[in-house]
Amino acid sequence: MEQLFKKGKFFLLLFVITNVFGQSVKRLNDPSIVAQHKRMVFESWGDWRPYPKYFLGIQTNFAYATVWGMWAPNINRDYKEGNDIRPLKPTGEQNLRFTQLKYEEEEAKKIKATSDTIYKRSVQDFAHWTSATVDADPLWLLYYKHMLKPITEFPDTPQSFMEWRLKDQQTYETLNTTGTLKRMQEELDLIKEKYSMSRNMDMPRGKRFIMYHETLIRWRKFVQELRGYNNRTTLLLDYKNILKNHLSTALPSGWTPASDKQIVQNVMQQYQHKY
Template identity: 55%
Template sequence: MKKHFYKIIFLLPAIFCVIFSFGQVKKLNDPSIVAHQKRMVFESWGDFRPYPKYTLGIQTNFAYATVWGWLSPSKNQDYKNGADIRPLKPTGLEVQRLVELEFQRAEAEKIKLQVDSLHTRNVQDLAHWTSATVEADPLWLLYYKKMLKPLNLFSENPQNYFEWQLKDDKTYQNMLANGGIAHLKKELDLLKDKYKNSRTLDMPRGKRFLMYHETLIGWRKFNQQIRAFDQKNTLFLDYKKLLSKSKIDIEPYWEPNDVTIVHEVMIAYKNKF
């Protein structure tokens, strides 16, 4: 037991050393990497480290020879001896890409504004076209709803004088007999159908209000026709009633001829001459 305890005590410092060594971060400061970073950004093109070293005219820096010298790949030598390809120089590829991105962003903003305008216009057009928003239209609420309310409340299939808004049942029966009710029923069906279409069909807002206006004019003419039929039938029934109360036997009118007149005169004066 003691042996295990001593082993643990001796191993603890080693464990702490390993943990401490792994926990430290060593800062790497390689001049070649720093020079490469400068070439890759915007500072300057050059400073190709490592530098060559010569002894008696002989290249003795193996690192230079393998990176930039005669032992290096051809692409490294082309890179060193080539043109300035810094991506962040004023005319670099990265700068061009960023400028192009800015142009694309500005163009995207313009397109977004146009799309938003089109969307807003489409929503407005939809609100003007669809029948789902007719109840909220200000002109309908302020005028046509009130003016067309009597037509909307008028019965679709009137069956008596009260529903037809006539004077009495005799007038209704007389109009039913002479075809006046049938004529009014056709006019009423046309008005009801036009009113229903103006409220349920999808159409431009202007056309919808033209239909409202045409329906209102037709409703006024329809009321005038009802009043005219009512007055005419009332007068007819009144005249018929007067004639039935004042029947007079009229003797037939007979106009005598000349022979009859002479005969009557001779009879009247035969004893005087």
């Protein structure tokens, strides 16, 4: 009995497997579903299956009445009577999304190109802004390094006529007595400070070279003025020495200047018999 029961279970399982895998799969082709697919893509807006059927003016198609007709939900009737909402039509939402996505991709490429350009320009500008790279600038190496070198070689606080590049000690004392050297020292401090700022501060390359140029112009005026004072003081001292030597040889020894009274008496005696 037990063996018979096992054989029955085996034949039952074999029958089920034969029915499941032995039958061919049939393709479902529902016209209403096909029409829905056409509406949801680009093909056409319409073909409202199932179609209505009338008998003596009475709707006899129950499927139509429940899907699109009087018994259909309001949302179905609004959908049928509403606007064309195909997402893949030329102006559909999906095509608009694709178009917008393409536009955003192009804009992203432009933004990336712009950001890359800005980044590269920022790196280049930083190389010109920072004071760490001023010694490598070609214009500095070719021109301003040589032209501004005398400023660094000139002492910060000159204390002798040699440091001031003057002719002699007497010229130095004359300019120091008149206060000229004090004013020249203030001008020298301003020139050296401007030079130091142009070399050590972070600034645009163009502004840095403007400061170089202004410093160079101011330094040339300083040197020219110092040379002029040097020449005028030397000339004044030469005239003074010439005049001193001339007066010492032209006047007799022991000569003393006459008083005002004596001068008047001499003039009266000279012209008393002429008039």
